[in-house]
Amino acid sequence: MERKTKIIAEDGKQDLLITREFDLPLELLFKAYVEPEIVEQWMGTKVLKLDCKPHGSYQFVTSDPQGNQHRFNGVIHEFSPNQKITRTFEMENTPFPVQLEFLEFEALTDSTSKLTMQIVYRSVVDRDKMLQLPFAQGINMAHNRLQDIVNQLNKLTI
């Protein structure tokens, strides 16, 4: 019943809002964004660089099951510990334009916290393409199965 991560993507807009409440104190939530070895664990990526300060930058690399490497990078514009990070995000060697991310961290109680992430894309089309990407790359197993089902159904109904 519970749906912890919420995404608001209004039709026809070029941004989206991701919100998530964590059963973690604010400081620990923020630390998960700053410590390279922790970022590596939850993002499933290797951190080549993570320089958390204004005008700092980061670069991550992931390997897909076929062994291909995908690099991501961005520049950090604002960095206020336990409050906010404003940064860009870009996938290297893809046609996707750079996107702008506003991350806001807040304490709900001593032991819970909330992350609000607004992502601004270059266009509505770019946003919608990005939303569909997890399918294209097969990141999510459960939903690949769902896709298989839909494919099956499409075959039946054609």
Added chain:
Amino acid sequence: MNLRRDVFQAIADPTRRTILMLLASQSMTAGAIAANFDTARPTVSKHLHILSECELLSQVQNGREIHYHLNPQKMKEIADFIEPFRAMWDERFDKLESIMKIYPSKK
């Protein structure tokens, strides 16, 4: 958008996703669906009710039995749009949460 949100709420639950997968290959009665789960029958009925309300399932009376079918159109709507993206972030954030829960004790 409201309709869409309801649909995604419906498939956020693992039991309901399993029900959708069961029904992908054949239509089934509530009893046959419930037989696949350890949970109580009323719980399964509740899930069927939610899925029906979101139009992911339709019911067809077949003699004395009611068979549940998938609604392919609605299923496609889900597959095409936002849910995989949300699920990807949900998984990442779940991981973040579980990693950080054990973090203080390590230091």
